Amino acid sequence: MTSSLADMFDTVIVRLGGEIGIKAPWTRKQYERRLASNIKAVLKHYNITYSTLARKQGRIYIKTHQTGKTAKKVSRVFGVSSLSPALETSSKLDDILDTSLKLAESRFEKEKSFAVRCHRVGKHPYTSKDICTQVGKSLLTSLPELNLRVNLKHPDQTMQVEAREEKAYLFTHTIKGVGGLPLGTQPKLVCLLKGDMHSTVACWMTMKRGCPPILVHIEKGTTKSQKSSYKAKQAARTLMKWNIGFPKKLRVTRFRRSLTKKPKDQPLELTAITCKRLMLRTAQRIAEAENAEGIVTGDVLRKGATQTIHSFRIQDEAVKGFPIYRPLVGLDKAEIAATAKAIGLKETVKKESENTKLRPRLELEEIKGIERKLNTEKLVKEAIKSLRKLELQSSSQLSNYVEA
């Protein structure tokens, strides 16, 4: 038991998500290519050296001596279902037996039960069962000091052999990947980042399904809202860790006229929805300019001015026919919080303040009246004109950003 985990292995086997495997060959090839290129970008980003990265029969094999770091970083690439650091050898039975001994010596624990599993693709002079039997026998007889015992149903540890044509790969453990579809296999979407948990999770979920994000934050222009602008930038940086190889930009703008300076008699929920409609219109303009095919929001269903089905309908009307995606609409708060944790968001769930007695019905005509007075078209145009692109620094410099 001399080798450490770091220098033991020479290959990382990357398994593609089940949803990629069931695609038609033509589509699958496209997905696999994109996944391979996204993985290469991650390896480059983290300065991981590797000799080859090969796509073979629905898997990706990375030859590297930094297998631990590779597995960890690549597990966060969308489209990766699982990974195993492995030892590569020839598919000759003798080589497999030798390698399995080497691996067991280093990785197997004493006095524990084990099983051998084998998976074979290609022509070989042996069956999968042959390998299992031979490897099992060899481990028992050649390593008496480990005092192993066989348990095929519930083994404490497993020796896995994958024979693929003239190569074989041996490994003992598997790491879970993030799943989803490779980023870039779907069109871009504009994500409205508010600096809260919801909009960040919503953005991440559509990224996970293959859509590269165009991150947009609309500042409210009040001193109170500076905090949410700061949080939006932090959220954008967290999202960028999942976006390696794609542009690292946050688009920021604001409306020239503060919407909080509303007429005294105007109910709060009307202001909230007018503001939301302005934001959606601005997002649509950005989407059209950037060739993005929809808008993602962190809307959930609850009883709040802008978060009800009725309010969504009034919001959708502002960008008539342009798709708005609300991936959180069927989820509970606890489910959203769990995803936020998995993403790496530090934001905790806060109590909502919903002390406004909301009117059950908001009328579209009333909103339109307010919009005419505000001259929304001009406000949106000005917001687009004053759009700034922030180039997000690497995640290690969380407190700084530069304007591009």
Place this chain on the structure above:
Amino acid sequence: MTSSLADMFDTVIVRLGGEIGIKAPWTRKQYERRLASNIKAVLKHYNITYSTLARKQGRIYIKTHQTGKTAKKVSRVFGVSSLSPALETSSKLDDILDTSLKLAESRFEKEKSFAVRCHRVGKHPYTSKDICTQVGKSLLTSLPELNLRVNLKHPDQTMQVEAREEKAYLFTHTIKGVGGLPLGTQPKLVCLLKGDMHSTVACWMTMKRGCPPILVHIEKGTTKSQKSSYKAKQAARTLMKWNIGFPKKLRVTRFRRSLTKKPKDQPLELTAITCKRLMLRTAQRIAEAENAEGIVTGDVLRKGATQTIHSFRIQDEAVKGFPIYRPLVGLDKAEIAATAKAIGLKETVKKESENTKLRPRLELEEIKGIERKLNTEKLVKEAIKSLRKLELQSSSQLSNYVEA
């Protein structure tokens, strides 16, 4: 240890979802009322007798002798976060001590560790800590035959005391509820049921967030599609188990002209999208007639004719401005399958056949050309005219349905 679980308890404590608790008082009251009325409908549906059902401080207390059945059925009511079958007593210390002995005798296992937890609301001559200490001591001294030991951090079993004003409730275990928001606290949505896993899960997710469904199935009119119509009815019946107290209807219609009789040179994906647009238009008409405020589909993001962002955009255009909800858009297939299992769907995930070489871009103008030739307006009108409402039988008669 004489009493069985069934006759041991006299009360079921129902805890509301955390999202209901954080609402403003006015909203919370509305939610709690709706939840209470939905629970009453479930109790009536399953012939459960109860003497009172009281809302108190964010909980619902059901007095019944069928506590096991009540807890099981009520755990499936949206908005319920957890439940405990309990024993009610007065909040006098002596009564609490007596009841805790009775409960421990029947429910505690021998030779195991235990802890006492207490939660107190109102004025009492003791603190929460007092109760914990007194109950703990009493259990140790009065039940020496159980040979219990105290473990406050990781107990094998727990005695829980809730003192609320002049009453106290004692229980030893808690059942998880389904969560979500009470059905009926959001407006109705039209759910397009295709008979597959996706559309059923999507419908259930919006139900879980409070939206009562208007279930619609559009038959394709081919012999091949009879199976999916059968499955749609089955799916509707499964959903109805989550919909007790609300109308149990499935609306069924079909287009008069089969869309599968397409011109030979028309690519398959054009037919698929034209069909989807027709369905959405029909759903919109039904929604408008039924006062529903949007359409729910089981769309996911993948590489398929009707399942891409680009295709969604063309679909949305058909019902310009009318909201379409796609709650599965940010989820992986495995996540959807897990929810399907929780719902009670028997449908398993099947391999998709996606053997058509799809064109990367579909043009809206081309679709509109096909629609003009088809006379879609007439097709939709006819479909609405021939709409039938199926009254769904109770779930025990899965193979029959009658037309209403």
